[in-house]
Amino acid sequence: MTGVCGGVSTLMKEHNGLMLSVNCIAHRLALASGQATNSNKNLQKYQAMINTVYKYYHYTQKHQSQLNTIQQLGV
Secondary structure (H helix, E strand, C coil): CCCCCCCCHHHHHHHHCCCCCCCCCCHHHHHHHHHHHHHHHHHHHHHHHHHHHHHHHHHHHHHHHHHHHHHHHHH
């Protein structure tokens, strides 16, 4: 929350002018990659495909068991 007008760091700087605010690099990367995905149709399709595969295995115990069996075989 580093907004120029009412962000937390701005409000804290009013009390201590020497304070430095640093953005979390992981959060900045997530925001940047999300914006890049929104502007590229191929990345949107790729993300949708990855989400579909994730949901296929995540939400069904039967599919998770099959995946675990494959992992144990080392295939």
